[in-house]
Amino acid sequence: MTDMWFKGPVAEAVQTVTTKNLVFLVFIYDDSEQSQQLYTTLANEHLVQLIKQKTVAFKMQKNSEEAAMFGQLYPISRVPVVYYLLQGILKEFSTENSTSDEIMQKINTLCPAQPVKQRAATDRKNQNQQLKKEKKADEDYKREIKQQIAMDRTASSSKKPNPSSSSQPSVQVIQHNQCNLNIKQLDGTSLKHSFASSDTLGHVSQWIDANRTDGDMPFQLFAQFPNRDFNIGDEQQRLIDLRLCPSATLIMKPIKNATSAYHRPKKSSGWLDSIYSAGDTVYQSVSAAAAYLVTPTHAPEPGQRLGGESREERQTYNGNSVNQEKKSRG
Structure with a gap:
């Protein structure tokens, strides 16, 4: 159970979440029986594997300095609670009444299907494969043209008249x-x-x-x-x-x-x-x-190309402060 919790500071955990494009799971607890109940739910074997694979899990005690800083950004209305953040935005939460299956479903729903870097690498791979196919097709076409030219030259040579058979040289025209x-x-x-x-x-x-x-x-x-x-x-x-x-x-x-x-x-x-x-x-x-x-x-x-993009205003958490991003429709 303890292996799934992030060991470093909050800022480092946030950096890991951003780099790997994972869900940030934050467990806030106290010494109550409800906290122990939620802690036991999180210890489910299948849930632990999913948390280690698709999230960065961080736990904070209710009265800790980290919990106080976190509460300034995301109000803590009750304890115990599990928050799920994606790209700095609070998406979901769970309490002591949640089951392990419900928590797994929330993680799978929020987790991106493919990391950004992996998707970019896949796109580059597909582009390289397409370039190789086009290059091979062009080489094959050039080879066919050379073969056709060689065949035409051979046919032209075979049709040339024998100088000894005629006193008047003739010009062979290839059609x-x-x-x-x-x-x-x-x-x-x-x-x-x-x-x-x-x-x-x-x-x-x-x-x-x-x-x-x-x-x-x-x-x-x-x-x-x-x-x-x-x-x-x-x-x-x-x-x-x-x-x-x-x-x-x-x-x-x-x-x-x-x-x-x-x-x-x-x-x-x-x-x-x-x-x-x-x-x-x-x-x-x-x-x-x-x-x-x-x-x-x-x-x-x-034709005329029309384009535009829409953006939204959101609040992100980097472990120490709030990042405000205001975006307007282009």
Whole structure:
């Protein structure tokens, strides 16, 4: 029974409660028979194990200095009594008439399901596992692309004409039927899809709009090795004509100052209507003069994030003084 009681000062007990996120159990007693009865109830074998596992148990004699200090924060209306505090807030109490099962139920109800530090460690572990899965998937995809390139080179070598069989050298043209694209989104994640080599870059942009997971910010496509920025005039070009076959990586770049050709708010009023109307007039004039340009699909309107938090005012006990925390709704 005595093993479950905290041996150090109250301040140290409070520090342990805060660090481990446990229930603070305080037993205040005197020399009466009722105190002995409650003490005997707390000595239940199963209850002792639960108290040692999920609480920091501290006992105080009624007339002690520690009990007097504790009473300034949490009024002691009767003795004996067992107080249950969580994060400095008085949640429950028990008297000599409480049974061991009732006390165990109160402790299990108040005890947090998982300590804060343990929960944070679990979250970090899950994030690391997710990163490993994404890295492995990206490596597998790159390996498949290399194998496809090697197979294409082998097929190309086997189709080259024998110089001794013809006096006139010929050029062998390889036709690719598929285009494997790795598309890097604005948040760094990847989309992978196989298109027909005859599909246009505009078809790819439409597929990205329907399948992207990084939001709806307007974007422009960019390719590397060699570096190329694709514009509206490239939308009607075939992937094979843009030298994106058999495989390539496209990078989405945000268009921070998108004009009305890419994006226009759904609703406007007053002088904004005049600006959009003038912009439309200029754009239509330019489009009529350059008929070969293709008007891109309007980008979705960015959403608005609303957030807030609510807090409460509470009183906490650190063993020596009261901590007042006043919080207001944001």
